[in-house]
Amino acid sequence: MQQQQTKIAIIGAGSAGLSAWHAARKHTDDVVLIEAGAYGTTCARVGCMPSKLLIAAANTAHSARNAAMFGVTINDMVVDGHAVMTRVKGERDRFVGNVLASMASIPESHRLQGHARFIDPYTLAIDDHTQLTANAIIIATGSRATWPRLLEGAGDRLIINDDVFDWDSLPPSVAVVGPGVIGMELGQALSRLGVRTRTFGVGGAIGPFQSEKLRQLADETFSRELYLDPDATIEHVEQHDNGVAITFYERESGQKVTEIVDYVLAATGRKPNVDQLDIEKAALALDERGVPMFNRFTTQCLGKDNTPSHIFIAGDANQSAPLLHEAITEGKIAGRNAACLDDVQVGQRNVPLAIVFTEPQMAIVGESRAALETRYGGCDCIAEGGVSFDDQGRALVIGENHGYLALYAEHGSGLFLGAEMLGPRAEHIAHLLAWALEQKLTVSQMLAMPFYHPVIEEGVRSGLRDLQANLKQGSSITERCMECGPGD
Ligand SMILES: Cc1cc2nc3c(=O)[nH]c(=O)nc-3n(C[C@H](O)[C@H](O)[C@H](O)COP(=O)(O)OP(=O)(O)OC[C@H]3O[C@@H](n4cnc5c(N)ncnc54)[C@H](O)[C@@H]3O)c2cc1C
Numbered sequence: 001m002q003q004q005q006t007k008i009a010i011i012g013a014g015s016a017g018l019s020a021w022h023a024a025r026k027h028t029d030d031v032v033l034i035e036a037g038a039y040g041t042t043c044a045r046v047g048c049m050p051s052k053l054l055i056a057a058a059n060t061a062h063s064a065r066n067a068a069m070f071g072v073t074i075n076d077m078v079v080d081g082h083a084v085m086t087r088v089k090g091e092r093d094r095f096v097g098n099v100l101a102s103m104a105s106i107p108e109s110h111r112l113q114g115h116a117r118f119i120d121p122y123t124l125a126i127d128d129h130t131q132l133t134a135n136a137i138i139i140a141t142g143s144r145a146t147w148p149r150l151l152e153g154a155g156d157r158l159i160i161n162d163d164v165f166d167w168d169s170l171p172p173s174v175a176v177v178g179p180g181v182i183g184m185e186l187g188q189a190l191s192r193l194g195v196r197t198r199t200f201g202v203g204g205a206i207g208p209f210q211s212e213k214l215r216q217l218a219d220e221t222f223s224r225e226l227y228l229d230p231d232a233t234i235e236h237v238e239q240h241d242n243g244v245a246i247t248f249y250e251r252e253s254g255q256k257v258t259e260i261v262d263y264v265l266a267a268t269g270r271k272p273n274v275d276q277l278d279i280e281k282a283a284l285a286l287d288e289r290g291v292p293m294f295n296r297f298t299t300q301c302l303g304k305d306n307t308p309s310h311i312f313i314a315g316d317a318n319q320s321a322p323l324l325h326e327a328i329t330e331g332k333i334a335g336r337n338a339a340c341l342d343d344v345q346v347g348q349r350n351v352p353l354a355i356v357f358t359e360p361q362m363a364i365v366g367e368s369r370a371a372l373e374t375r376y377g378g379c380d381c382i383a384e385g386g387v388s389f390d391d392q393g394r395a396l397v398i399g400e401n402h403g404y405l406a407l408y409a410e411h412g413s414g415l416f417l418g419a420e421m422l423g424p425r426a427e428h429i430a431h432l433l434a435w436a437l438e439q440k441l442t443v444s445q446m447l448a449m450p451f452y453h454p455v456i457e458e459g460v461r462s463g464l465r466d467l468q469a470n471l472k473q474g475s476s477i478t479e480r481c482m483e484c485g486p487g488d
């Protein structure tokens, strides 16, 4: 094995690893980036971008199909599966190309190709060709899809998101297992593109929602356009000639049925890629899932001896917020801190923000009601308000009048705490609300902002008014109040 020495080794050239690379390079030239698979990042190759491209095609088909609602007739609307996938893959390749072009700024001499694993806390083996010793190591290895064993009955017809973006055309039917973020985005998109879908979950969860009201509303709303059973019992999955026989209890009738589908798409969650790193040789404290314990503000891992380690972890690998913008932020913090081990600093983290690109979109800003209840310890300190989009002016105009926005604030201070939303333009509303949360605005400060007419934001104002009305803030301090002493 070739012996090599570096100041910083970064494992994984995905979004977090590349962000770490650029941050570290501001402090040192001595950085090595290790990648086991294809360059281009999960986000661009098989994640955020191709999924949004597929969704864009699906929503176009859906709008065309529903154009009659506006008095517009579109005759012979055809979804050309081959053309859909050609555009998805073509634009996807453009995004990947952009990443590859930016990688050109990383000299070959600073890159190693191969699978990294720990030999000891400071040494990595890269495949069986290089032994790399580093003063600091950043784990940015991402995550991968997991699935229950039952689905393996589908044989080579069991697919994950990566496989969808390899298709040259659209198949006639797909069973989607897991109505989480990936399952709902891809399941609805495929259904709108004319693929016969069946979506199955366990325990009732849909998308990212914690609020029972929103979960139920999502169930009702999505069930209107696709077969969705968020608490399904799948009894048997078996590969069958040119498809898969899937035996399940039909939601409405409760009857056991067997259907043949072309593919079973596993969207049952992702696990961090830390299990193939020989992580136990890194002398780190691990949680019950085997993921290194770390400080989310420094991304520094905790050593087995309870002292901060020279190892950092960023992006999906730590599973704390498996989203692209969080991967970039964590990579930046990790890169800077790995380069300045004597002066590890707290990095800036933003408020939680998650958006699901279904229609209606789903979004969570700040902590969910359930998480807030836990944080506040059940002290009845949280006020809730909300608004339905069913009869909201702008939503009616554009024919997207479905959904609800739940808003949370703190009694007493009136501070805005967060929101959960199913509804039109949630991607934009969620940003406005996240920015308000970031600025630590109170509900009355938010209500003092301008609201144009007619816009979805007017619905947000109605929700904020409802929240304001439910807030217990005590009597307002009058101009010459008892508390105000002489000299005021
Ligand atoms: C279908 C889908 C849709 C998504 N949509 C969105 C979205 O709309 N918005 C959003 O914010 N997020 C979205 N995400 C999540 C987002 O893609 C991830 O949070 C983000 O890509 C994580 O980046 P990362 O750098 O941690 O991982 P990656 O980009 O996966 O990088 C990890 C890299 O590490 C390499 N690696 C792993 N182990 C080793 C090893 N031992 N040695 C060397 N290299 C190794 C891997 O090959 C990989 O290249 C989506 C994800 C999926 C799957």
Ligand SMILES: NC(=O)c1ccc[n+]([C@@H]2O[C@H](COP(=O)([O-])OP(=O)(O)OC[C@H]3O[C@@H](n4cnc5c(N)ncnc54)[C@H](O)[C@@H]3O)[C@@H](O)[C@H]2O)c1
Pocket: 148, 177, 178, 179, 180, 181, 182, 183, 185, 200, 201, 202, 203, 205, 206, 207, 267, 268, 269, 270, 321, 322, 323, 354, 355, 356, 357
């Ligand atoms: N728009 C976005 O930002 C976006 C899009 C896609 C993915 N992502 C990221 O990727 C992560 C992973 O997404 P995901 O959808 O794989 O995970 P997820 O945790 O969101 O969803 C997994 C779903 O599978 C269900 N499930 C688990 N076991 C099951 C079983 N045996 N049978 C049926 N259902 C089962 C779960 O109840 C859950 O609903 C997300 O948490 C998110 O961070 C983000």
